[in-house]
Amino acid sequence: MAIRREGQIPPDRHALYELRRYSPAIRSNGFLFVSGQVGSRKDGSAEPDLAAQVRLAFANLNAILAEAGGSFEDVVDTTISMVDPDSTFETICEVAAEYWGEAPYPTVTAIGVTWLSGFDFEIKVIAKLPR
Incomplete structure (x- = not known):
């Protein structure tokens, strides 16, 4: 039996997902699998301030x-990816705690990476949705 995938797309974010051909999230069997979210502004650019970038990623x-x-x-x-964890880890943890x-x-799971397409932080989650 095939697993049914139902895409979840928030307002104002359609172009990014269509351009890159992926879903922001998939609902399946009561769970929500969310693609990595970054601190992107409406135009797709990265918020330059790290703390503000992390807050924007959480807003997204x-x-x-x-x-x-x-x-x-x-x-x-949760899976958190960060560029240069030696210099970003403490700030990311402080903001995430909010x-x-x-x-x-x-x-x-926290992962240090070398590239996030111009971003310094990304968060990916799995949620068990209420009925």
Whole structure:
């Protein structure tokens, strides 16, 4: 039996996903699998200030979660990618804590990377959506 995929696309973000041919999120079997979100402005450019870039990435993520009927409280697993973790890790952790909520927190895998297409931070999540 094929798994049914239902795309979740928030307002004001359609062009980016069509251009690159991927979905911002897929709902399947009660879960939401969200593609990596970056701190991109409306024109697609990176927010230059790291803390503001992380906040914007969370805003973009939260828009997708809301479009699917959920919130960050529904997130069970996160993957965070960061360029130059030696210089960015502490700032990213401080800002992310603003969105994390109360314990128990979601699982986290943090990965240092060399390239994020002009961005310094990306967050990818899996959420168990409320019915």
